[in-house]
Amino acid sequence: QKEVEQNSGPLSVPEGAIASLNCTYSDRGSQSFFWYRQYSGKSPELIMFIYSNGDKEDGRFTAQLNKASQYVSLLIRDSQPSDSATYLCAVNLSGSGGSNYKLTFGKGTLLTVNP
Amino acid sequence: DTAVSQTPKYLVTQMGNDKSIKCEQNLGHDTMYWYKQDSKKFLKIMFSYNNKELIINETVPNRFSPKSPDKAHLNLHINSLELGDSAVYFCASSQEGVAGVHTDTQYFGPGTRLTVL
Numbered sequence: 284q285k286e287v288e289q290n291s292g293p294l295s296v297p298e299g300a301i302a303s304l305n306c307t308y309s310d311r312g313s314q315s316f317f318w319y320r321q322y323s324g325k326s327p328e329l330i331m332f333i334y335s336n337g338d339k340e341d342g343r344f345t346a347q348l349n350k351a352s353q354y355v356s357l358l359i360r361d362s363q364p365s366d367s368a369t370y371l372c373a374v375n376l377s378g379s380g381g382s383n384y385k386l387t388f389g390k391g392t393l394l395t396v397n398p
Numbered sequence: 399d400t401a402v403s404q405t406p407k408y409l410v411t412q413m414g415n416d417k418s419i420k421c422e423q424n425l426g427h428d429t430m431y432w433y434k435q436d437s438k439k440f441l442k443i444m445f446s447y448n449n450k451e452l453i454i455n456e457t458v459p460n461r462f463s464p465k466s467p468d469k470a471h472l473n474l475h476i477n478s479l480e481l482g483d484s485a486v487y488f489c490a491s492s493q494e495g496v497a498g499v500h501t502d503t504q505y506f507g508p509g510t511r512l513t514v515l
Contacts, residue, residue, distance in 0.1 A: 317503065317504075321439075325508075325509075326488055326506040326507060326508050326509050327441065327488070327506050328506070329503055329504075329505070332503055369439060371441065373504075385443060385446065385454055386443065386504055387443075388440070388441040388442070390438070390439065390440050391439050391440075391441075
């Protein structure tokens with residue numbers, strides 16, 4: 284069973300702090316990694332994707348990927364109350380055919396940013 | 399100009415009934431999905447269609463039957479609804495990239511909250 288693990292939280296940080304969200308995955312052949320944000324009662328929306336080892340920055344968000352450790356993280360700098368949401372890590376497995384199209388999601392980490 | 403749309407948004411029904419949820423995407427994507435998100439917010443794939451062909455069929459009761467009349471539509475029909483089917487069902491779509499270019503980002507619809515009484 285290929286799995287994606289996240290700390291369910293809740294993770295609580297003060298406004299302006301750095302929020303660090305972590306995700307590990309079991310399939311060493313995984314190719315694509317995604318972070319989605321889901322507000323309560325809404326659908327998941329893509330924040331970032333990363334394919335290569337290292338860091339990828341987009342505004343206040345930085346995704347970090349370490350394939351050797353099977354670890355992907357999301358850092359949110361200068362956290363705002365509007366960042367309060369559930370963050371879902373998703374992994375697209377390697378392989379051909381149907382597996383190429385399958386995202387496996389973690390259970391999500393609830394982030395609360397306190398004013 | 400909604401990218402991925404679903405109807406209905408809410409569905410309340412009695413156990414044993416049959417119901418359908420519709421999904422449409424206007425992104426020109428060739429792959430569509432159905433996900434189920436339970437009360438604990440766990441998002442799990444149910445089905446995936448690529449160009450109207452079923453390519454992923456997870457361990458889902460055969461009371462659930464997807465149908466894709468064309469690559470822009472993927473509907474979900476559920477027979478003999480049970481209490482445990484209560485959840486939010488999300489449709490999503492993505493576009494397979496050319497070799498070496500990953501464009502497999504999935505875009506989600508607004509969800510259909512199904513309540514079985």
